[in-house]
Amino acid sequence: MFNNDHIDALIAREIAGGLTAAEKAELEAWLQEAPANRAYYEAMRQTWDLTANAYDNMPEPDIASNWERFQEKMTAPSPLRVVVKRRNTWRLAAAAIVVIAVAGLVFTLLRQNSSTTVVTADNDKKEITLPDGSRVFLNRNSEIRYDEGFASKHRTLKLKGEAFFDVQPNADHPFTVDAGTSHTKVLGTSFVIKAYENKPVQLRVVTGTVAFSGSRHTQDALVLSAGSGAILQHDKAPQAVKEADPNFLAWKENHLVFNHVPLYKTLHTLEDYFNVKFVVADSSLLNIDFYASGFDNPRLQEVLNVIMVAANVKITEERKGVYTVSR
Amino acid sequence: MKAAATLSPPASGMPIRTVNHSKGYFCTMPENARLQSLLQEDEHQFMEALFKTYFPLVCKSIYRLIPDMATAEDLAQEVFIKIWNRREQLNEVYFKAYLHRAAVNMALDHIDKHKRRGGPHLEIGPTQEELPGPAPVVHLKETKAKIQQAINQLPEKCREVFVLSRYEEMSYKEIAQALQISVKTVENQMITALKKLRVSLKEYLE
Numbered sequence: 295m296f297n298n299d300h301i302d303a304l305i306a307r308e309i310a311g312g313l314t315a316a317e318k319a320e321l322e323a324w325l326q327e328a329p330a331n332r333a334y335y336e337a338m339r340q341t342w343d344l345t346a347n348a349y350d351n352m353p354e355p356d357i358a359s360n361w362e363r364f365q366e367k368m369t370a371p372s373p374l375r376v377v378v379k380r381r382n383t384w385r386l387a388a389a390a391i392v393v394i395a396v397a398g399l400v401f402t403l404l405r406q407n408s409s410t411t412v413v414t415a416d417n418d419k420k421e422i423t424l425p426d427g428s429r430v431f432l433n434r435n436s437e438i439r440y441d442e443g444f445a446s447k448h449r450t451l452k453l454k455g456e457a458f459f460d461v462q463p464n465a466d467h468p469f470t471v472d473a474g475t476s477h478t479k480v481l482g483t484s485f486v487i488k489a490y491e492n493k494p495v496q497l498r499v500v501t502g503t504v505a506f507s508g509s510r511h512t513q514d515a516l517v518l519s520a521g522s523g524a525i526l527q528h529d530k531a532p533q534a535v536k537e538a539d540p541n542f543l544a545w546k547e548n549h550l551v552f553n554h555v556p557l558y559k560t561l562h563t564l565e566d567y568f569n570v571k572f573v574v575a576d577s578s579l580l581n582i583d584f585y586a587s588g589f590d591n592p593r594l595q596e597v598l599n600v601i602m603v604a605a606n607v608k609i610t611e612e613r614k615g616v617y618t619v620s621r
Numbered sequence: 622m623k624a625a626a627t628l629s630p631p632a633s634g635m636p637i638r639t640v641n642h643s644k645g646y647f648c649t650m651p652e653n654a655r656l657q658s659l660l661q662e663d664e665h666q667f668m669e670a671l672f673k674t675y676f677p678l679v680c681k682s683i684y685r686l687i688p689d690m691a692t693a694e695d696l697a698q699e700v701f702i703k704i705w706n707r708r709e710q711l712n713e714v715y716f717k718a719y720l721h722r723a724a725v726n727m728a729l730d731h732i733d734k735h736k737r738r739g740g741p742h743l744e745i746g747p748t749q750e751e752l753p754g755p756a757p758v759v760h761l762k763e764t765k766a767k768i769q770q771a772i773n774q775l776p777e778k779c780r781e782v783f784v785l786s787r788y789e790e791m792s793y794k795e796i797a798q799a800l801q802i803s804v805k806t807v808e809n810q811m812i813t814a815l816k817k818l819r820v821s822l823k824e825y826l827e
Contacts, residue, residue, distance in 0.1 A: 303805070307793070307808065311792065341822065344818075351765050
């Protein structure tokens with residue numbers, strides 16, 4: 295009688311499923327039949343009840359550190375996989391990186407005599423004059439490369455990272471920048487492109503006119519004039535941006551301005567400009583809107599002091615380069 | 622078992638069981654509306670709000686099926702990466718239920734893969750017979766740890782059924798679908814789980 299499958303199913307349903315009226319009556323009748331039946335049922339029920347709060351004291355995951363880790367992955371191209379932290383995996387990965395690095399070095403050495411590369415490091419900006427007389431201001435962590443024959447045969451260069459271009463007019467050879475999946479074609483103008491790896495490509499035209507297109511090339515080209523901008527998400531058509539970020543050239547002009555923008559935009563600007571990170575635990579802070587006048591040659595602490603007063607928040611340096619924003 | 626890794630939201634017709642504590646699915650409707658509007662406005666802000674609101678829920682659901690916090694965190698991260706990669710298809714989604722189901726599927730899929738690769742089994746530790754006898758003084762915290770231990774020692778399918786029913790608030794029908802087994806089997810496994818737990822936890826019963 296104790297191993298009656300049907301009764302077991304009824305008990306299982308009674309405990310965590312749901313019984314029909316008929317099933318309920320049937321179970322009730324069985325319980326009345328013998329005290330042992332009721333004892334059996336009670337044992338099951340008590341076991342179920344005992345386990346109710348078993349996981350109340352389970353470890354809490356750390357949201358801040360997980361969010362930080364997640365953010366890094368969010369900006370990587372899809373599809374993404376989490377790198378599982380296992381020692382063997384790392385050893386393999388390290389070995390793979392060495393192989394790739396060696397291959398990359400060999401490749402670079404082989405190609406070296408046919409192209410020119412200019413690179414900036416983490417805390418480095420450069421101003422370059424190209425063979426055609428055009429000027430390039432290269433922001434940190436950026437790279438431009440052009441093949442032999444630049445100026446005489448072509449004016450095409452590749453950009454990784456961010457650069458401001460002041461282009462010499464030359465109707466014979468349009469000046470073309472390939473950055474990420476974007477192509478920007480100009481005659482004579484000045485503009486800035488921000489194309490860091492795994493981020494959307496952003497363009498701002500300062501003077502003149504440019505044609506800006508995505509990986510489908512000219513089919514979806516946007517023609518943009520001075521003062522306008524565009525953004526290109528990976529694999530999509532470029533889109534004109536209505537509101538220009540007034541700090542787009544901050545890295546070159548060394549001037550920051552915050553004119554009634556929400557705090558999250560300000561923090562993004564500061565992250566870019568000062569190469570730091572902000573952690574905001576309370577998302578309600580993100581939309582605080584405030585005004586702060588222009589900063590020339592700003593220093594981080596000076597800007598933070600103004601923000602703390604203007605937005606009424608606390609900003610503390612948690613560890614080198616990482617700041618926590620709280621109430 | 623077929624991998625249940627697809628990140629599909631619960632079908633709209635599927636009844637979402639009301640949760641018996643105060644933070645039921647119902648009470649968080651304004652939260653969902655807020656997230657939906659954020660999704661339209663600024664996908665990065667949306668993601669941050671979603672992550673910070675639901676990461677613990679996702680992580681804990683996975684942890685109950687895979688009792689290792691580091692693995693649970695890794696898998697929870699993967700759940701949110703899938704969400705991020707599908708951010709353009711989330712317009713109709715009810716996030717809490719969606720994330721909960723995604724978390725359960727992610728954990729079940731992980732267990733499944735683990736098994737196929739013949740990796741270390743999850744049910745490590747002494748069998749029920751080898752469990753140490755009752756401690757003279759039993760503290761509440763120890764009790765919880767012992768119950769978790771007892772649950773972790775259940776046979777795999779049995780444990781999955783029990784955890785999904787007890788802690789993930791899933792109906793037998795939902796569990797049957799998630800595990801690709803019949804409702805009848807779910808009920809059998811449920812009783813088996815209770816019988817085994819009653820033996821291993823007898824010191825705390827009566």
